[in-house]
Amino acid sequence: DIVDAALAVVRPNDLAGRRIVITAGGTREPLDPVRFIGNRSSGRQGIALAEAARDRGAHVTLLVAHLEVPPPRGVALVEVGTAAELSDAVAEHAAHADIVIMAAAVADYRPVEVADGKLKKEALGDELTVHLVANPDILRSLTSGTLTPHRPDGQVVVGFAAETEADDERFLQIGREKAARKGADLLVVNRVGWQLGFATESNTIVVLDRTGSIVGEAAGDKVSVAHRILDLLV
Amino acid sequence: DIVDAALAVVRPNDLAGRRIVITAGGTREPLDPVRFIGNRSSGRQGIALAEAARDRGAHVTLLVAHLEVPPPRGVALVEVGTAAELSDAVAEHAAHADIVIMAAAVADYRPVEVADGKLKKEALGDELTVHLVANPDILRSLTSGTLTPHRPDGQVVVGFAAETEADDERFLQIGREKAARKGADLLVVNRVGWQLGFATESNTIVVLDRTGSIVGEAAGDKVSVAHRILDLLV
Numbered sequence: 001d002i003v004d005a006a007l008a009v010v011r012p013n014d015l016a017g018r019r020i021v022i023t024a025g026g027t028r029e030p031l032d033p034v035r036f037i038g039n040r041s042s043g044r045q046g047i048a049l050a051e052a053a054r055d056r057g058a059h060v061t062l063l064v065a066h067l068e069v070p071p072p073r074g075v076a077l078v079e080v081g082t083a084a085e086l087s088d089a090v091a092e093h094a095a096h097a098d099i100v101i102m103a104a105a106v107a108d109y110r111p112v113e114v115a116d117g118k119l120k121k122e123a124l125g126d127e128l129t130v131h132l133v134a135n136p137d138i139l140r141s142l143t144s145g146t147l148t149p150h151r152p153d154g155q156v157v158v159g160f161a162a163e164t165e166a167d168d169e170r171f172l173q174i175g176r177e178k179a180a181r182k183g184a185d186l187l188v189v190n191r192v193g194w195q196l197g198f199a200t201e202s203n204t205i206v207v208l209d210r211t212g213s214i215v216g217e218a219a220g221d222k223v224s225v226a227h228r229i230l231d232l233l234v
Numbered sequence: 235d236i237v238d239a240a241l242a243v244v245r246p247n248d249l250a251g252r253r254i255v256i257t258a259g260g261t262r263e264p265l266d267p268v269r270f271i272g273n274r275s276s277g278r279q280g281i282a283l284a285e286a287a288r289d290r291g292a293h294v295t296l297l298v299a300h301l302e303v304p305p306p307r308g309v310a311l312v313e314v315g316t317a318a319e320l321s322d323a324v325a326e327h328a329a330h331a332d333i334v335i336m337a338a339a340v341a342d343y344r345p346v347e348v349a350d351g352k353l354k355k356e357a358l359g360d361e362l363t364v365h366l367v368a369n370p371d372i373l374r375s376l377t378s379g380t381l382t383p384h385r386p387d388g389q390v391v392v393g394f395a396a397e398t399e400a401d402d403e404r405f406l407q408i409g410r411e412k413a414a415r416k417g418a419d420l421l422v423v424n425r426v427g428w429q430l431g432f433a434t435e436s437n438t439i440v441v442l443d444r445t446g447s448i449v450g451e452a453a454g455d456k457v458s459v460a461h462r463i464l465d466l467l468v
Binding site for chain 2: 028031032033034035036037038039040068105107108109116117118119121125126127128129130131132133134162163164165192193194
Protein backbone atom coordinates (compact mmCIF):
# COMPACT_ATOMS: atom_id res chain seq x y z
CA ASP A 1 0.00 0.00 0.00
CA ILE A 2 0.95 3.68 0.08
CA VAL A 3 2.70 3.50 3.45
CA ASP A 4 4.82 0.55 2.30
CA ALA A 5 5.70 2.35 -0.92
CA ALA A 6 6.71 5.49 0.98
CA LEU A 7 8.78 3.47 3.44
CA ALA A 8 10.49 1.65 0.59
CA VAL A 9 11.77 4.98 -0.70
CA VAL A 10 13.25 6.18 2.60
CA ARG A 11 14.41 2.76 3.80
CA PRO A 12 18.11 2.03 3.32
CA ASN A 13 19.03 -0.88 1.06
CA ASP A 14 22.00 -1.46 3.32
CA LEU A 15 21.72 -5.26 3.52
CA ALA A 16 21.53 -5.73 -0.27
CA GLY A 17 22.86 -9.12 -1.27
CA ARG A 18 23.68 -10.22 2.28
CA ARG A 19 22.67 -13.79 3.08
CA ILE A 20 20.94 -13.85 6.45
CA VAL A 21 19.68 -16.92 8.30
CA ILE A 22 17.15 -16.18 11.04
CA THR A 23 15.54 -18.65 13.45
CA ALA A 24 12.09 -17.87 14.86
CA GLY A 25 9.40 -19.43 17.05
CA GLY A 26 9.76 -22.05 19.74
CA THR A 27 10.82 -25.67 19.41
CA ARG A 28 8.69 -28.47 20.85
CA GLU A 29 9.94 -31.73 22.37
CA PRO A 30 7.38 -34.56 22.16
CA LEU A 31 6.52 -36.80 25.09
CA ASP A 32 4.20 -38.88 22.88
CA PRO A 33 2.21 -38.25 19.66
CA VAL A 34 -0.10 -35.87 21.55
CA ARG A 35 1.88 -34.16 24.32
CA PHE A 36 5.02 -32.03 24.12
CA ILE A 37 7.15 -29.68 26.18
CA GLY A 38 7.01 -26.28 24.54
CA ASN A 39 7.78 -22.67 25.27
CA ARG A 40 5.80 -19.49 24.90
CA SER A 41 7.78 -17.86 22.08
CA SER A 42 5.33 -16.66 19.42
CA GLY A 43 7.93 -16.07 16.71
CA ARG A 44 6.96 -12.39 16.38
CA GLN A 45 10.42 -10.90 17.01
CA GLY A 46 12.12 -13.37 14.65
CA ILE A 47 9.57 -12.68 11.95
CA ALA A 48 9.94 -8.93 12.40
CA LEU A 49 13.70 -9.41 11.92
CA ALA A 50 13.11 -11.42 8.75
CA GLU A 51 10.76 -8.79 7.32
CA ALA A 52 13.09 -5.94 8.25
CA ALA A 53 16.12 -7.70 6.72
CA ARG A 54 14.16 -8.53 3.56
CA ASP A 55 13.05 -4.90 3.25
CA ARG A 56 16.67 -3.78 3.53
CA GLY A 57 17.68 -6.00 0.61
CA ALA A 58 18.95 -9.17 2.30
CA HIS A 59 18.41 -12.72 1.05
CA VAL A 60 16.64 -14.15 4.08
CA THR A 61 16.29 -17.81 5.04
CA LEU A 62 13.88 -18.17 7.94
CA LEU A 63 14.02 -21.34 10.02
CA VAL A 64 10.72 -21.54 11.87
CA ALA A 65 9.47 -23.67 14.74
CA HIS A 66 5.76 -23.44 15.63
CA LEU A 67 4.94 -19.85 14.78
CA GLU A 68 1.80 -18.32 16.25
CA VAL A 69 1.70 -15.75 13.45
CA PRO A 70 1.84 -16.13 9.67
CA PRO A 71 5.34 -16.29 8.16
CA PRO A 72 6.42 -13.34 5.99
CA ARG A 73 6.54 -13.36 2.20
CA GLY A 74 9.69 -12.94 0.21
CA VAL A 75 11.89 -15.13 2.37
CA ALA A 76 12.97 -18.77 2.06
CA LEU A 77 11.08 -20.74 4.69
CA VAL A 78 12.25 -23.94 6.43
CA GLU A 79 9.93 -25.52 9.00
CA VAL A 80 11.27 -27.54 11.91
CA GLY A 81 9.77 -29.05 15.06
CA THR A 82 12.33 -30.07 17.68
CA ALA A 83 15.63 -28.57 18.82
CA ALA A 84 17.48 -31.38 17.02
CA GLU A 85 15.70 -30.53 13.75
CA LEU A 86 16.50 -26.85 14.22
CA SER A 87 20.15 -27.75 14.90
CA ASP A 88 20.33 -29.66 11.60
CA ALA A 89 18.69 -26.79 9.72
CA VAL A 90 21.06 -24.22 11.25
CA ALA A 91 24.06 -26.40 10.38
CA GLU A 92 22.93 -26.66 6.77
CA HIS A 93 21.98 -23.04 6.17
CA ALA A 94 24.58 -21.27 8.32
CA ALA A 95 27.27 -22.78 6.10
CA HIS A 96 26.30 -20.24 3.44
CA ALA A 97 25.26 -17.24 5.54
CA ASP A 98 26.93 -13.89 6.14
CA ILE A 99 24.80 -13.32 9.22
CA VAL A 100 23.00 -15.79 11.52
CA ILE A 101 20.40 -14.46 13.95
CA MET A 102 19.18 -17.04 16.46
CA ALA A 103 15.88 -15.57 17.66
CA ALA A 104 14.03 -18.86 18.17
CA ALA A 105 13.46 -20.13 21.70
CA VAL A 106 15.13 -23.54 21.74
CA ALA A 107 14.17 -26.19 24.28
CA ASP A 108 17.03 -26.70 26.74
CA TYR A 109 15.75 -30.19 27.57
CA ARG A 110 13.96 -33.04 25.84
CA PRO A 111 12.32 -36.18 27.24
CA VAL A 112 14.72 -39.14 27.42
CA GLU A 113 11.96 -41.40 26.10
CA VAL A 114 9.32 -40.57 23.51
CA ALA A 115 6.29 -42.89 23.57
CA ASP A 116 5.05 -44.28 20.23
CA GLY A 117 1.42 -44.19 21.39
CA LYS A 118 -0.44 -41.79 23.65
CA LEU A 119 0.47 -42.22 27.31
CA LYS A 120 -2.70 -43.34 29.09
CA LYS A 121 -3.64 -41.97 32.50
CA GLU A 122 -5.44 -45.24 33.28
CA ALA A 123 -2.14 -47.12 32.92
CA LEU A 124 0.08 -44.46 34.53
CA GLY A 125 -1.94 -43.54 37.59
CA ASP A 126 -2.11 -40.26 39.46
CA GLU A 127 1.59 -39.43 39.32
CA LEU A 128 4.03 -39.34 36.47
CA THR A 129 7.76 -38.67 36.47
CA VAL A 130 9.32 -37.39 33.26
CA HIS A 131 13.07 -37.66 32.79
CA LEU A 132 14.62 -34.94 30.64
CA VAL A 133 18.10 -34.60 29.20
CA ALA A 134 19.80 -31.42 28.00
CA ASN A 135 19.73 -30.63 24.30
CA PRO A 136 22.97 -29.58 22.58
CA ASP A 137 23.47 -25.79 22.68
CA ILE A 138 22.98 -24.80 19.02
CA LEU A 139 24.31 -21.27 19.43
CA ARG A 140 27.42 -22.44 21.29
CA SER A 141 27.99 -25.20 18.72
CA LEU A 142 27.75 -22.67 15.91
CA THR A 143 30.11 -20.10 17.41
CA SER A 144 32.65 -22.74 18.44
CA GLY A 145 32.74 -24.16 14.92
CA THR A 146 31.57 -27.66 15.85
CA LEU A 147 28.15 -27.36 14.18
CA THR A 148 29.18 -26.39 10.66
CA PRO A 149 32.68 -27.19 9.44
CA HIS A 150 32.69 -24.53 6.73
CA ARG A 151 31.44 -21.30 8.28
CA PRO A 152 32.17 -18.39 5.95
CA ASP A 153 34.98 -16.10 7.11
CA GLY A 154 33.63 -13.06 8.88
CA GLN A 155 30.21 -14.58 9.51
CA VAL A 156 28.44 -12.60 12.22
CA VAL A 157 26.34 -14.52 14.76
CA VAL A 158 23.63 -12.89 16.88
CA GLY A 159 22.18 -14.80 19.83
CA PHE A 160 19.08 -14.15 21.93
CA ALA A 161 18.55 -14.59 25.65
CA ALA A 162 15.12 -14.35 27.28
CA GLU A 163 15.46 -13.81 31.02
CA THR A 164 12.89 -13.52 33.80
CA GLU A 165 15.19 -11.82 36.36
CA ALA A 166 13.34 -8.70 37.60
CA ASP A 167 16.32 -6.87 39.13
CA ASP A 168 17.99 -4.72 36.45
CA GLU A 169 21.54 -5.25 37.66
CA ARG A 170 21.24 -9.03 38.01
CA PHE A 171 19.38 -9.14 34.67
CA LEU A 172 22.36 -7.46 32.98
CA GLN A 173 24.82 -9.68 34.86
CA ILE A 174 23.03 -12.82 33.63
CA GLY A 175 23.19 -11.40 30.10
CA ARG A 176 26.93 -10.68 30.43
CA GLU A 177 27.71 -14.18 31.66
CA LYS A 178 25.69 -15.61 28.79
CA ALA A 179 27.41 -13.32 26.27
CA ALA A 180 30.82 -14.60 27.43
CA ARG A 181 29.69 -18.23 27.44
CA LYS A 182 27.84 -18.30 24.11
CA GLY A 183 30.58 -16.72 22.00
CA ALA A 184 28.16 -14.87 19.73
CA ASP A 185 29.25 -11.54 18.24
CA LEU A 186 26.12 -9.96 19.68
CA LEU A 187 23.67 -11.16 22.30
CA VAL A 188 20.18 -9.64 22.40
CA VAL A 189 18.80 -9.88 25.93
CA ASN A 190 15.13 -9.31 26.65
CA ARG A 191 12.99 -9.70 29.74
CA VAL A 192 10.12 -12.16 29.73
CA GLY A 193 7.65 -13.25 32.36
CA TRP A 194 4.14 -14.46 33.05
CA GLN A 195 2.73 -11.26 31.53
CA LEU A 196 5.79 -10.02 29.64
CA GLY A 197 7.56 -10.44 26.32
CA PHE A 198 5.58 -13.29 24.74
CA ALA A 199 2.85 -12.96 22.14
CA THR A 200 3.06 -9.18 22.46
CA GLU A 201 3.60 -6.65 19.70
CA SER A 202 6.35 -4.79 21.58
CA ASN A 203 9.68 -5.69 23.10
CA THR A 204 12.46 -4.12 25.19
CA ILE A 205 16.01 -5.30 24.53
CA VAL A 206 19.64 -4.71 25.42
CA VAL A 207 22.35 -5.77 22.99
CA LEU A 208 25.70 -6.90 24.39
CA ASP A 209 28.92 -7.69 22.60
CA ARG A 210 31.06 -10.70 23.46
CA THR A 211 32.79 -8.83 26.29
CA GLY A 212 29.46 -7.89 27.87
CA SER A 213 29.54 -4.22 26.85
CA ILE A 214 26.20 -2.66 25.92
CA VAL A 215 26.30 -1.79 22.23
CA GLY A 216 22.62 -1.04 21.72
CA GLU A 217 19.25 -0.71 23.41
CA ALA A 218 15.76 -0.55 21.96
CA ALA A 219 12.16 -0.51 23.08
CA GLY A 220 8.98 -0.41 21.05
CA ASP A 221 7.11 -2.47 18.49
CA LYS A 222 8.99 -5.57 17.34
CA VAL A 223 9.57 -4.21 13.82
CA SER A 224 11.29 -1.08 15.18
CA VAL A 225 13.32 -3.25 17.53
CA ALA A 226 14.25 -5.48 14.58
CA HIS A 227 15.59 -2.50 12.61
CA ARG A 228 17.64 -1.33 15.62
CA ILE A 229 19.25 -4.78 15.82
CA LEU A 230 19.98 -4.80 12.09
CA ASP A 231 21.48 -1.29 12.37
CA LEU A 232 24.25 -2.91 14.43
CA LEU A 233 25.03 -5.35 11.59
CA VAL A 234 25.53 -3.04 8.59
CA ASP B 235 -21.15 -14.25 0.44
CA ILE B 236 -23.51 -16.00 -1.95
CA VAL B 237 -22.64 -19.50 -0.77
CA ASP B 238 -23.25 -18.54 2.86
CA ALA B 239 -26.56 -16.93 1.93
CA ALA B 240 -27.66 -20.03 -0.01
CA LEU B 241 -26.61 -22.31 2.85
CA ALA B 242 -28.52 -20.14 5.35
CA VAL B 243 -31.72 -20.82 3.40
CA VAL B 244 -31.34 -24.59 3.29
CA ARG B 245 -29.72 -24.96 6.71
CA PRO B 246 -32.09 -26.03 9.47
CA ASN B 247 -32.60 -23.66 12.35
CA ASP B 248 -32.98 -26.70 14.54
CA LEU B 249 -30.87 -25.47 17.47
CA ALA B 250 -32.71 -22.14 17.75
CA GLY B 251 -32.55 -20.83 21.30
CA ARG B 252 -30.53 -23.76 22.65
CA ARG B 253 -27.69 -22.74 24.98
CA ILE B 254 -24.57 -24.68 24.00
CA VAL B 255 -21.20 -24.57 25.75
CA ILE B 256 -18.28 -25.85 23.66
CA THR B 257 -14.64 -26.24 24.74
CA ALA B 258 -11.91 -26.01 22.09
CA GLY B 259 -8.13 -26.00 21.79
CA GLY B 260 -5.54 -27.50 24.11
CA THR B 261 -4.73 -26.56 27.70
CA ARG B 262 -1.15 -25.81 28.73
CA GLU B 263 0.44 -26.58 32.11
CA PRO B 264 3.36 -24.27 32.95
CA LEU B 265 6.69 -25.52 34.27
CA ASP B 266 7.97 -21.94 34.66
CA PRO B 267 7.13 -18.57 33.02
CA VAL B 268 8.64 -19.79 29.72
CA ARG B 269 8.09 -23.55 29.45
CA PHE B 270 4.89 -25.57 29.52
CA ILE B 271 3.53 -29.03 28.81
CA GLY B 272 1.04 -28.74 25.97
CA ASN B 273 -0.75 -30.87 23.44
CA ARG B 274 -1.18 -30.69 19.70
CA SER B 275 -4.89 -29.84 19.53
CA SER B 276 -5.38 -26.92 17.16
CA GLY B 277 -8.94 -26.14 18.20
CA ARG B 278 -10.25 -26.62 14.64
CA GLN B 279 -12.89 -29.28 15.42
CA GLY B 280 -14.20 -27.32 18.43
CA ILE B 281 -14.39 -24.13 16.41
CA ALA B 282 -16.17 -25.92 13.56
CA LEU B 283 -18.71 -27.17 16.13
CA ALA B 284 -19.19 -23.63 17.45
CA GLU B 285 -19.72 -22.22 13.96
CA ALA B 286 -22.09 -25.01 12.98
CA ALA B 287 -24.15 -24.63 16.18
CA ARG B 288 -24.26 -20.84 15.75
CA ASP B 289 -25.45 -21.26 12.15
CA ARG B 290 -28.22 -23.57 13.34
CA GLY B 291 -29.54 -20.96 15.74
CA ALA B 292 -27.88 -21.87 19.05
CA HIS B 293 -26.54 -19.42 21.64
CA VAL B 294 -22.94 -20.59 21.77
CA THR B 295 -20.41 -20.02 24.54
CA LEU B 296 -16.96 -21.11 23.41
CA LEU B 297 -14.34 -21.83 26.09
CA VAL B 298 -10.98 -21.71 24.31
CA ALA B 299 -7.48 -22.77 25.31
CA HIS B 300 -4.62 -21.80 22.97
CA LEU B 301 -6.26 -21.92 19.58
CA GLU B 302 -4.06 -22.12 16.50
CA VAL B 303 -6.83 -20.62 14.36
CA PRO B 304 -8.93 -17.47 14.79
CA PRO B 305 -12.06 -17.85 16.94
CA PRO B 306 -15.43 -17.55 15.17
CA ARG B 307 -17.68 -14.51 15.28
CA GLY B 308 -21.13 -14.53 16.79
CA VAL B 309 -20.30 -16.62 19.83
CA ALA B 310 -19.47 -15.67 23.42
CA LEU B 311 -15.76 -16.28 23.92
CA VAL B 312 -14.00 -17.21 27.18
CA GLU B 313 -10.22 -17.69 27.12
CA VAL B 314 -8.47 -20.03 29.53
CA GLY B 315 -4.94 -21.39 29.89
CA THR B 316 -4.64 -24.42 32.17
CA ALA B 317 -6.90 -27.41 32.83
CA ALA B 318 -7.81 -25.88 36.22
CA GLU B 319 -8.92 -22.66 34.52
CA LEU B 320 -10.94 -24.63 31.98
CA SER B 321 -12.55 -26.62 34.82
CA ASP B 322 -13.65 -23.38 36.50
CA ALA B 323 -15.01 -22.02 33.22
CA VAL B 324 -16.93 -25.22 32.48
CA ALA B 325 -18.39 -25.24 36.02
CA GLU B 326 -19.59 -21.65 35.60
CA HIS B 327 -21.03 -21.91 32.10
CA ALA B 328 -22.36 -25.49 32.14
CA ALA B 329 -24.72 -24.44 34.94
CA HIS B 330 -26.82 -22.63 32.32
CA ALA B 331 -26.33 -24.85 29.26
CA ASP B 332 -28.69 -27.23 27.49
CA ILE B 333 -25.77 -28.94 25.77
CA VAL B 334 -22.08 -29.14 26.72
CA ILE B 335 -19.58 -30.33 24.12
CA MET B 336 -16.09 -30.95 25.50
CA ALA B 337 -13.91 -30.86 22.38
CA ALA B 338 -10.81 -29.31 23.99
CA ALA B 339 -7.80 -31.50 24.68
CA VAL B 340 -7.27 -31.21 28.42
CA ALA B 341 -3.91 -31.94 30.01
CA ASP B 342 -4.13 -35.15 32.05
CA TYR B 343 -1.14 -34.07 34.15
CA ARG B 344 0.40 -30.87 35.48
CA PRO B 345 3.80 -30.22 37.09
CA VAL B 346 3.70 -30.55 40.88
CA GLU B 347 5.85 -27.42 41.17
CA VAL B 348 5.72 -24.32 38.97
CA ALA B 349 8.88 -22.18 39.13
CA ASP B 350 8.45 -18.41 39.58
CA GLY B 351 11.49 -17.65 37.42
CA LYS B 352 12.87 -19.40 34.36
CA LEU B 353 14.58 -22.69 35.19
CA LYS B 354 18.26 -22.29 34.27
CA LYS B 355 20.20 -25.06 32.60
CA GLU B 356 23.40 -23.77 34.22
CA ALA B 357 21.88 -24.43 37.65
CA LEU B 358 20.09 -27.67 36.76
CA GLY B 359 22.76 -29.51 34.82
CA ASP B 360 22.39 -32.04 32.03
CA GLU B 361 19.44 -33.95 33.47
CA LEU B 362 16.13 -32.79 34.83
CA THR B 363 13.33 -34.79 36.44
CA VAL B 364 9.84 -33.32 36.31
CA HIS B 365 7.19 -34.63 38.69
CA LEU B 366 3.64 -34.48 37.38
CA VAL B 367 0.33 -35.06 39.11
CA ALA B 368 -3.01 -35.96 37.50
CA ASN B 369 -5.48 -33.15 36.84
CA PRO B 370 -9.10 -33.62 37.88
CA ASP B 371 -11.17 -35.18 35.06
CA ILE B 372 -13.44 -32.29 34.01
CA LEU B 373 -15.77 -34.42 31.88
CA ARG B 374 -16.20 -37.03 34.62
CA SER B 375 -16.76 -34.30 37.24
CA LEU B 376 -19.40 -32.71 35.05
CA THR B 377 -21.33 -35.90 34.31
CA SER B 378 -21.15 -37.08 37.93
CA GLY B 379 -22.57 -33.79 39.16
CA THR B 380 -19.59 -32.83 41.34
CA LEU B 381 -18.45 -29.94 39.13
CA THR B 382 -21.61 -27.87 38.94
CA PRO B 383 -24.26 -28.27 41.62
CA HIS B 384 -27.09 -26.94 39.49
CA ARG B 385 -26.91 -28.70 36.13
CA PRO B 386 -30.15 -28.10 34.21
CA ASP B 387 -32.43 -31.13 33.96
CA GLY B 388 -31.96 -32.93 30.66
CA GLN B 389 -28.59 -31.33 29.93
CA VAL B 390 -26.78 -33.34 27.26
CA VAL B 391 -23.02 -33.79 27.59
CA VAL B 392 -20.77 -34.78 24.69
CA GLY B 393 -17.19 -35.85 25.37
CA PHE B 394 -14.24 -36.32 23.03
CA ALA B 395 -11.52 -38.96 23.05
CA ALA B 396 -8.42 -38.74 20.87
CA GLU B 397 -6.75 -42.13 20.59
CA THR B 398 -3.56 -43.28 18.85
CA GLU B 399 -4.43 -47.00 18.75
CA ALA B 400 -3.95 -48.18 15.15
CA ASP B 401 -5.93 -51.43 15.36
CA ASP B 402 -9.61 -50.74 14.59
CA GLU B 403 -11.01 -53.24 17.06
CA ARG B 404 -8.80 -52.14 19.96
CA PHE B 405 -9.46 -48.49 19.01
CA LEU B 406 -13.20 -49.07 19.39
CA GLN B 407 -12.70 -51.06 22.60
CA ILE B 408 -10.73 -48.16 24.14
CA GLY B 409 -13.54 -45.83 23.12
CA ARG B 410 -16.18 -48.10 24.66
CA GLU B 411 -14.32 -48.34 27.96
CA LYS B 412 -13.97 -44.58 27.99
CA ALA B 413 -17.66 -44.09 27.15
CA ALA B 414 -18.63 -46.22 30.14
CA ARG B 415 -16.14 -44.50 32.45
CA LYS B 416 -16.82 -40.88 31.46
CA GLY B 417 -20.60 -40.99 31.78
CA ALA B 418 -21.20 -38.59 28.89
CA ASP B 419 -24.36 -38.99 26.82
CA LEU B 420 -22.21 -39.21 23.71
CA LEU B 421 -18.49 -39.79 23.24
CA VAL B 422 -16.84 -38.70 20.00
CA VAL B 423 -13.76 -40.86 19.36
CA ASN B 424 -11.18 -39.89 16.76
CA ARG B 425 -7.79 -41.26 15.83
CA VAL B 426 -4.72 -39.07 16.17
CA GLY B 427 -1.04 -39.70 15.60
CA TRP B 428 2.26 -38.19 14.58
CA GLN B 429 0.80 -37.33 11.17
CA LEU B 430 -2.90 -37.63 11.93
CA GLY B 431 -5.80 -35.64 13.31
CA PHE B 432 -4.05 -32.48 14.51
CA ALA B 433 -3.91 -29.17 12.68
CA THR B 434 -5.67 -30.76 9.71
CA GLU B 435 -8.83 -29.61 7.99
CA SER B 436 -10.44 -33.05 8.05
CA ASN B 437 -11.35 -35.59 10.67
CA THR B 438 -12.74 -39.13 11.00
CA ILE B 439 -14.92 -39.89 14.00
CA VAL B 440 -17.07 -42.54 15.62
CA VAL B 441 -19.78 -41.48 18.08
CA LEU B 442 -20.65 -43.85 20.93
CA ASP B 443 -23.46 -43.64 23.46
CA ARG B 444 -22.94 -44.40 27.14
CA THR B 445 -23.35 -48.14 26.58
CA GLY B 446 -20.67 -48.14 23.88
CA SER B 447 -23.06 -48.55 20.94
CA ILE B 448 -22.11 -46.75 17.75
CA VAL B 449 -24.73 -44.04 17.12
CA GLY B 450 -22.93 -42.14 14.40
CA GLU B 451 -19.88 -42.03 12.16
CA ALA B 452 -18.48 -39.23 10.03
CA ALA B 453 -15.45 -38.45 7.88
CA GLY B 454 -14.60 -35.31 6.00
CA ASP B 455 -13.85 -31.66 6.62
CA LYS B 456 -14.28 -30.60 10.23
CA VAL B 457 -17.35 -28.45 9.49
CA SER B 458 -19.20 -31.42 7.92
CA VAL B 459 -18.16 -33.59 10.85
CA ALA B 460 -19.42 -30.88 13.23
CA HIS B 461 -22.85 -30.90 11.57
CA ARG B 462 -23.03 -34.70 11.80
CA ILE B 463 -22.33 -34.49 15.53
CA LEU B 464 -24.98 -31.79 16.00
CA ASP B 465 -27.48 -33.89 14.00
CA LEU B 466 -27.35 -36.34 16.93
CA LEU B 467 -28.36 -33.61 19.38
CA VAL B 468 -31.51 -32.17 17.80
